[in-house]
Amino acid sequence: MINGFTLNDPSTVTGEQKVIFEKAEQGFGFVPNIVNGFSESPVLAEAMLDLYGKFSxxxxxxxxxxxxxxxxxxxxxxxxxxxxxxxxxxxxxxxxxxxxxxxxxxxxxxxxxxxxxxxxxxxxxxxxxxxxxxxxxxxxxxxxxxxxxxxxxxxxxxxxxxxxxxITGTDIDEVFQPMEWEPEAAPAS
Amino acid sequence: MKLSKAGLMAGAVAMVAIGAGAGVASHAAVAGKTSTGFAVHTVESAPASVEAEMAFYSENFGFIPNLAGVMADSPALLKSYIATFNNLNEFGSLSPAEVNVVALAISRVNECTYCIAGHTMVGKTILPTPDDVLESLRNDEKIADKKLEALRNFSIDIYEGHGQVSPSTLRSFLRAGYDRQQALDVVAVIGWKVMSNVAGDIAEVKLDEFAKPFAWSKD
Structure with missing residues (x-):
């Protein structure tokens, strides 16, 4: 995480953050770090979860x-x-x-x-x-x-x-780490 | 922001009144096509799954804005557009004017004629925004109010960098009096406008009659 954003302990979140964590759990089976970090802005976390629910x-x-x-x-x-x-x-x-x-x-x-x-x-x-x-x-x-x-x-x-x-510099969840990726280096000029 | 139902309704009524002043007597509910061949749906022709969204427009505005009629062809798109506005309204940490500043700044970068006219009108009704601020945004010029200018600048930087902003850009945003939550809220407003700007562009959506007093062109 960067820019002062942090990951919250799922057992201590309350209010709207708690609702967001529960929705993520239902949708993804766990709370991915992206949702955890975004939950500082309930708007962004809710919008993301809403849109992920509409792929079908x-x-x-x-x-x-x-x-x-x-x-x-x-x-x-x-x-x-x-x-x-x-x-x-x-x-x-x-x-x-x-x-x-x-x-x-x-x-x-x-x-x-x-x-x-x-x-x-x-x-x-x-x-x-x-x-x-x-x-x-x-x-x-x-x-x-x-x-x-x-x-x-x-x-x-x-x-x-x-x-x-x-903006949040989300840490990659352990479960995604085997698939780590880096952009191709720009051609030397 | 937190607009009351009454506030939303009053805004919508004001929008329709501006339209009436511009000589918009009625809105023919005939399904049509845009110049690039995209369907412009009516309440009757729209997919059943967006019935509630179409009802939202006809109940609040008395007609279906052309852009909503186009987006309705992709239920995921129209549903997301309205859901994102509702999320901004329900949970947002930006004021109505600040939401409109981001929306208009992004629409201006994208040169979306439909959305620039639309958000000028919105700035005079649903999301009240000072006239000089609207003018600066339309002209892609600095806003006199320093805090709003920092917001405009930050929004454009994020969008132009496809999300990549330097730590110093974020620092100036925070120093202007905003916080981290608001930085992420800006991203949500940008997403909201990507839907309307890009759909408006590829479909070449025509201006609604009632927004014509606020038409914008590059030159």
Missing amino acids: STSLDPIESHVVLQTINVLNECLYCVPAHSTGARKNGVEESLDESLRKNQPLDDEKLESLRVFTSEMVDQRGHVTGEQFNAFIDAGWSKRAALDVVFFITVKTLTNYGNH
Whole structure:
């Protein structure tokens, strides 16, 4: 943890923090450090938990959702979120090779998933200002306009968690540590 | 912030009154499409799972804002948009004006014409914000009030750095009189605006009639 943020002892939290810890326990089976650190701001912790509860309301299946989420984690260089999502995805049957490509920000073999990865990257890098050509390439690959809006939803999820983690410097939970990740070094100039 | 139900209603009534002043007599409830082909839903055409969210708009505003009609096509998006506002209202440590400062600062960085007009109107109604502050935000200029300027600056730095802020940026924010909780609340407001700014942009959502008095363009 950085910037004066700390982890709370789950047995001593009270009030709204306690409610947040209980919700995290229900949703994730334990209280991940990210929720613990965010709980200093009930708004951010509640918003994160609310949005995590809505993945199944999107038109993307769990593998497609992982492609979008992990692509954003890598672009935003979230040292906490990449290992967390690798751990969760692999546990839920996402192929290791797929996740490895995402962690390295490399193209995917599957053409349709690759177009989803590319569109997500463009949306993040260009802050939603994608060109007509980029947007049409996404639609031509077989994605719906609703899927484009769902990508906006996932970008929001990651805005909350990636940005928040940069501020709190969340310690990686032990359970995620085998999947630790570092951004590729920038090419020497 | 903690807006009472009555406060919210009064704000919504004021918004509709501004619209009436602008000559908005009625709002045809016809489902349509944006110029980039996104559906603009009505109460009738929207997916059943967002019934409550659509009712929220029609009950409070008397019509469905175009952006809500577009977001409704992705229930996860519209539900999250309203849930995040409710969380800000219920648990937030920023004042209504401060929430609007962050919202408008981010909308300005994203150059979201729909959201800049919308949050100017919101600043005159639901989240009361001084006129000179609204003007500075629209023009991407420093706010005269030092504390609000520190908030504007911090929000833009976080957003432009994709969350990465230097310890000194955070220190100046804290020195201006804010605390760590508020630093994280800013992230929640940024998330709230990413939804509307980015959806507004890719769908090219048209301004609602009632927001036209506050139209913004880059030049």
